[in-house]
Amino acid sequence: MNTHATKPTLVLGGTGKTGRRVVERLTERGLPVRVGSRSGKPPFDWDDQATWAPALDGVGSVYLTYYPDLALPGAVEATRSFAELAVRSGVARLALLSGRGEPEAERAEQAVRDTGADLTILRSTWFMQNFSEDYMLDHVLSGEIRLPAGEVPTPFLDIDDLADIAVEALTDDRHVGELYELTGPRSLTFAEAAAEIGGAAGREIRYTPVSLEQHAAELADHGVPPEFVDFLTYLFEEVVDGRNADTTDGVRRALGREPRDFGDYARQTAASGVWNASAVSAQGRDDG
Numbered sequence: 302m303n304t305h306a307t308k309p310t311l312v313l314g315g316t317g318k319t320g321r322r323v324v325e326r327l328t329e330r331g332l333p334v335r336v337g338s339r340s341g342k343p344p345f346d347w348d349d350q351a352t353w354a355p356a357l358d359g360v361g362s363v364y365l366t367y368y369p370d371l372a373l374p375g376a377v378e379a380t381r382s383f384a385e386l387a388v389r390s391g392v393a394r395l396a397l398l399s400g401r402g403e404p405e406a407e408r409a410e411q412a413v414r415d416t417g418a419d420l421t422i423l424r425s426t427w428f429m430q431n432f433s434e435d436y437m438l439d440h441v442l443s444g445e446i447r448l449p450a451g452e453v454p455t456p457f458l459d460i461d462d463l464a465d466i467a468v469e470a471l472t473d474d475r476h477v478g479e480l481y482e483l484t485g486p487r488s489l490t491f492a493e494a495a496a497e498i499g500g501a502a503g504r505e506i507r508y509t510p511v512s513l514e515q516h517a518a519e520l521a522d523h524g525v526p527p528e529f530v531d532f533l534t535y536l537f538e539e540v541v542d543g544r545n546a547d548t549t550d551g552v553r554r555a556l557g558r559e560p561r562d563f564g565d566y567a568r569q570t571a572a573s574g575v576w577n578a579s580a581v582s583a584q585g586r587d588d589g
């Protein structure tokens with residue numbers, strides 16, 4: 302065991318999609334963990350620098366995830382300032398969640414590298430769990446995934462794999478200095494992903510490609526804030542354009558096993574009930 306592992310690990314976004322899984326895994330290993338989010342104790346807020354030092358007090362390592370996205374204005378500067386403060390506070394090891402094919406995310410990676418801390422970079426493609434734990438869940442429940450993603454294939458990653466790698470990076474010296482480019486084992490178009498989800502859920506789920514402008518208008522109609530509309534437009538225009546369609550060996554390099562397949566994710570998620578008809582009618586009641 303490393304000396305820093307006897308001190309708590311601060312897991313930023315520790316109630317979110319990847320952070321929650323990292324917290325669970327560290328806790329299962331009996332390692333001390335602190336959740337870094339606005340609901341944490343003490344609270345951590347990216348928008349309130351006064352919360353950063355108390356959250357870092359006594360911490361030995363950090364799972365560093367920025368919210369909402371490293372590609373947004375101000376994210377690189379905030380990540381740099383936070384990482385520098387972390388190192389000054391005695392943090393020896395960082396695992397950084399980064400985004401694949403995003404120049405701004407690569408600037409954030411360099412800013413964190415510049416601190417000189419032991420660093421592992423997890424540069425991830427789109428998460429499979431965006432279909433079940435994020436805004437694409439509403440599309441699935443409605444039976445129609447309407448996105449400006451054309452016919453571009455994406456090698457979706459299962460974030461259970463990502464969380465396994467984050468925990469290894471935080472606890473095992475052999476990952477220090479590694480940059481893991483992370484994808485699942487297969488690239489799927491959104492039409493193929495919709496068909497696999499529909500097959501597993503036992504309902505018809507179709508994909509309808511829409512233009513960037515139409516998507517932005519539909520988001521605005523649903524009350525999504527303008528800066529988030531701009532961000533999603535950037536994402537579909539710049540990141541989902543085919544340049545990130547290939548798969549990588551990142552999961553195998555990090556864990557010595559193959560990444561989980563979209564079909565397994567779809568079957569397991571369907572069995573949890575999150576996509577089933579009662580979830581649809583419950584959502585209708587909540588909306589109404």
Ligand SMILES: NC(=O)c1ccc[n+]([C@@H]2O[C@H](COP(=O)([O-])OP(=O)(O)OC[C@H]3O[C@@H](n4cnc5c(N)ncnc54)[C@H](OP(=O)(O)O)[C@@H]3O)[C@@H](O)[C@H]2O)c1
Binds near residue numbers: 366367368371425
């Ligand atoms: N989604 C993807 O496909 C994908 C792919 C590659 C990389 N990424 C990267 O993953 C990172 C996280 O994205 P995500 O979509 O997975 O989100 P997420 O981790 O599910 O986000 C929610 C978490 O952020 C916390 N949070 C929200 N606002 C906060 C604030 N102002 N200060 C501190 N914590 C805050 C929430 O807790 P509280 O509500 O308690 O604050 C919660 O723990 C981003 O940097 C993104 O670039 C995402």
